[in-house]
Amino acid sequence: MKRVLYFLSLILLGILWVVPVQAENIYVEDHANVLSSETKEEIYQYNQDYKDLELRPQLAVVTLTELPDGQSIEAYANEKFNQLGIGSADHDSGVLYLIAVNDRKQRIEVGYGLEETIPDALAMNLMTEEAKDYFREENYDTGVSLVAANINEVLQGNKTVEEFSPGIVVEESIWDIIKEWIGPVLFGLFFLYGVISTPLEKLLIYRKSKKAFAVELKNRLKNADPKYQNYSTRRIIRCKEAPVDEAKEAIQKRYGKLKRKRPLYYDFTYAFGTLTLWGMLMNKRKEMQKYSVYYHHRDTWSKNNTSSSSSSSSGGDSWGGGSSGGGGASSDW
Known part of the structure; x- marks a missing residue:
């Protein structure tokens, strides 16, 4: 009887030890049931480290079996981001990594405050070909863990836009090129x-x-x-x-x-x-009036005359209330 009570006590202690971490791990929604407890713990620990950073970013990972009917991954990611309020409200420093397994789609959604840290082109590169290879093998846990680690490297400042992919020039977004x-x-x-x-x-x-x-x-x-x-x-x-x-x-x-x-x-x-x-x-209008050509092409001289004259928080884990809109990137595999 004592042994049974001792064994049950150990189980209870184990539950009490694990539950607080899992209860506070609001950063993962594994609806597709593809993530291991190790990957979830990694994402949780990333977010604990972010509490010491100036922008206080937050990283959320959401897996879906498939997207709702008629909804794009961009629209769903934006809606989910704002629903959760990822990242500090003062800095809009949230990042959402979303993957829809059956749709073979993934997206990184970035808050306004991180659009310089993770521009659209870099967000695309964070979803590496190596991760896509794992997804093609249906090893979603390893692929998600890899992408989350890439995001963490950038948020921690360990890798920048230039350093993330050695030997690969990160392309500028279309809007950056235009500007x-x-x-x-x-x-x-x-x-x-x-x-x-x-x-x-x-x-x-x-x-x-x-x-x-x-x-x-x-x-x-x-x-x-x-x-x-x-x-x-x-x-x-x-x-x-x-x-x-x-x-x-x-x-x-x-x-x-x-x-x-x-x-x-x-x-x-x-x-x-x-x-x-x-x-x-x-010559301007006054000079051109000496010649008959002025009268038949006065519009030309008028244009010239005009242009000439005009020259003269701490306890527990909670979402920070950030909003989406800083950009991001989507990818298939």
Whole structure:
């Protein structure tokens, strides 16, 4: 009888010894029944160590047999995170690791306060290929233990974004790339376009008009000296020989009364030889009013003028009340 009582006493002591730990281990919900007591104890001990850290993070691990019908792992993880209130409310320093066994999906959900410590790309890398191999072998306990250990290494500061995967460059998230690279590049391109678009527009008008005007001159000089047909655009326009001057005057006379219907290059017959290309690109409205080209392309000069002027707790374990929203990553296996 004494031996029986002694044996029962040992069992009772064992129960009393184990129960407080398990009762306080709020950090694990093993609904899929795949985790060993050792893995649960590891996760519990991680969280005890976090109580001494400045951000007081908390790590929760939840296993599911399968996700609720019609609900994505991202939506469920966010909902569960906020339901539990993982992490300090002051720092939003929670991490939830969720795995849905039959759906072959896993996710790390991170609170706002840890988004720099565990950015999305790193969250993806924490769910390593080694862990996925264990999941494919249906060894979920070892795989979950490995991922939880990876998360712990980062939270403890033992490994950083750069150090977590030696030899592997951690990729930046799309949003980080946009903020750091694409955004500034696009801004620079728009700024550059704003600076050079008007001068380029003027240059195109200038070149197109000169070429068209030279063609008109050559057509009028067909019956004159054949040499004029071999002249370049620049040479024929600048030529001061009598036949060329007469052809220019004829063009001006012909189109002088057509006003807005007259060819684009007609406006430049008053500028060539007087208005240089540099002057055309740089002069403002007041200067351009000296030339008829201003009146037929006033929108171009107005744009240039506008841009020029504008330049001048302690007892027991409880959730800290943190909320989700800092990001995370999902993965299949």
